[in-house]
Amino acid sequence: MSLLSTQGLTKAFGGLTAVSDVDFELPQGEIRALIGPNGAGKTTFVGLLCGRMAPSAGTVRFDGQDISRLAAHERIRLGIAYTFQITSVFARLSAHENVALAVRRRGGDAVREVPEALQRVGLRDRAGDLAGDLSYGHQRLLEIAMGLAQKPRLLILDEPTQGLADSEIDAFCALVRGLAPETTVLLIEHNMSVVMRVAQKITVLNFGAVLAEGAPEVVQADPAVQAAYLGGVEA
């Protein structure tokens, strides 16, 4: 059974339809990449999934429950975690406190679990630093640690590798692969090498609609996908 599914999910801003009638299924335990040219509606789509905005039409189901009417924080409490595309840490709190906020929300033990989560992204020795003083790459990793610390059933990562060094990207890929099958992952990513390395399946969005879906090799070879990317901003 699917952990997450959408039926006819649509979001229009005035005359512009950013997400159009998307049916989407994400089985439990899968690592799925969501790709598409700039402006394809990826961030809007995940925004609808976790309730940052209300859909114009359609439903979102999580674990068999219709969550379309739930507020964002209620969805997060059901076991969805979302890491922001634009780094969004608590700048004037320490790295430790940033993660502790994620741990305490689900009643976890911050003293034990925060160092663990920081360890997994390689930031354990920066626990005492103010988040705002960390380098951009480290802030991205902290963001991921906050996602992990929520122990989510579904982890939505919005362009997590942007701004990371190559070595950090390698560590990140290993980390994500290690999350399955307990954690289902939905990964929005521009870096195709990351996508090919970690994703079990790829969904391609274009003009707010699903253009293609399938195994990485199949999608990569799909002429329609190639055309969309060549016609888009980047290759």
Place this chain on the structure above:
Amino acid sequence: MSEAGKVWALHLGLLGLLFALQFVLPAYHHGNLARVMVLASFAVGYNLMFGYTGLLSLGHAMFFAAGMYGMGLAMRHLGWTPGPALIAGVLSGVVLALVVGALALRTVGVGFMIVTLMFAQAVYLVALYFGEWTRGDEGFVIQQAERVMMGLDLSQPGPRYFVAFVLFSACMLLSLRVMQSGFGKVLIAIRENEERARMLGYNVFRHKLGAVALSGGIAAAAGAFYGLLFGYVGATFATTQYSILPLLWVLLGGAGTILGPFVGTLFAFYLIDISSGFTTAHMLVVGVVLVALALFARQGIVGELRARLWRWLP
């Protein structure tokens, strides 16, 4: 010493000093300090909302006044004794805060400031409108004979100082405990990045409403005690000026610090006290200090101390 140890040593040390001062201060400053401690409690309440949660209210006088009138009207018209009347005062503040908060928190930023300003203005006008009960701007006096609580004659300087000290200690320690708790950390998280806090699964609205209720309750307690200790209840305390003063005290002492409200209130009180010695226009000092703070010292006295010396200050 550990950081937690230092924190407790510092704050309990201040309370110890305040307790000891009552035996040595000359009468004039003894009276002033009692007043400052009650007003600082008001500022502690204000700081929970403005300093820690990032909600700038321009209407906190309404909570102070709600506490004062809740206490005063219960004593004057219902003949209650000080104990139950104080509770009535605090509850009035909490209820008002919940109602105002539930409405005002639907707005953000400038909208929130103006909504709180308007509600406070409405409360002030209501106090004037029911002048038959409240005696409006003129106010009413609570007779000395009624101001006796648990055997303490609150019109006497000694008991008055002691009760003010107990009130301030309770408010400051409460705010310290709250800010060390998970709830307090979430408030700070909301101040720093509301959307991120929401996307960690926190109910931002409820936390803010909790902060408003707590802040309003403490402000109301300060108002209720002020009326009782100094024996006077009047609509002056509901004017905009009494909404601006806690903002000034907190900014001056350091928003988002536990000690800031007290330091700021003490500093501002003596600044105004000294300047009114040679001019009737003592609010001029308030104006100049506000402008200077916004321009040069955004973090206030304790905030600057934290930024430069003691990173561990809560």
Place this chain on the structure above:
Amino acid sequence: MDFGAHLLLASLEGAVTAAVLTLTALGLSLVFGIMRVVNVAHGEFYMLGAVIAWFVATSLGGHPALGFMAALVVAPVLVGLLAAAADVTLLKRVDYDPERTIVVTIGLLYIIQQVALMTYGPEARPVQEPFNHRIMLPLFSWQDGFYFPSGWGAPSTTSYKLFVIGSAAAVLLGVWLLMTRTKIGLVMRATQLDREMAQVFGVAVERVYALVFGLGAALAALGAVLVVPIQQAHYLMGHDPLLLSFIVVIIGGLGSLPGTVLAAVLIGMSDGIISVFFSPTLAKILATLLVALVLVFRPQGLFGTRAA
């Protein structure tokens, strides 16, 4: 007096209130609309206008009209210059950050108010109106058509009050022309729409801000000069206009000029009419609550259509 006479008088009083309020609120609205800051000291600029008018009118001898006309020019110009200076020295330094601007303007409020107390003093003083003729008003009844009642209590107004209404309308027209027909107006509107973009196109945003802040204050001062022969100049007189302007700007929709004018007329008229028939305190309570609820449930204002 019968009901019709009451209503007619109340409407005229309301129209005078509305005229002055329109000017004052328009100033606040311009500042909020273009600069996106709330000027809490706006009422003090109004008070300064009245106080300066008194100084000018008393120091110039001769016919009262001479002093008044001089004040009509001098007070708004001085207040405008002062406000522009405050903008450049203070508001610019806090980057027009909404919260810090509020703190600064609260500080300004006390500074201006207290300096007025120290120099002008606590007394309320009138300025003599430039001219003042009693004008009898016609009433209408179904039997007689229009007629002029006679005797004590016959409804009347003064030529000066009509002058206030006329002047406000003229200034309003002037501001409207300035905003829509001149290059300065175009630049202001461009800055309002998109500050960064205006900057890219070479608009000196800082100068526009100083100009707008000065103009906003000057409009308040002008309103005060017009009102000072009817009321009196006092160092605390800025409080009510500030509150009423807030109410107008919010009901009319933050930053919307037509909405502001419409709301000013509505509230000025109803304030005048209501306070003739009801307790003014009750009217104020209802008005402040209305503002709060409008901000909560309809932040675009009652007349605004733009999404907030």
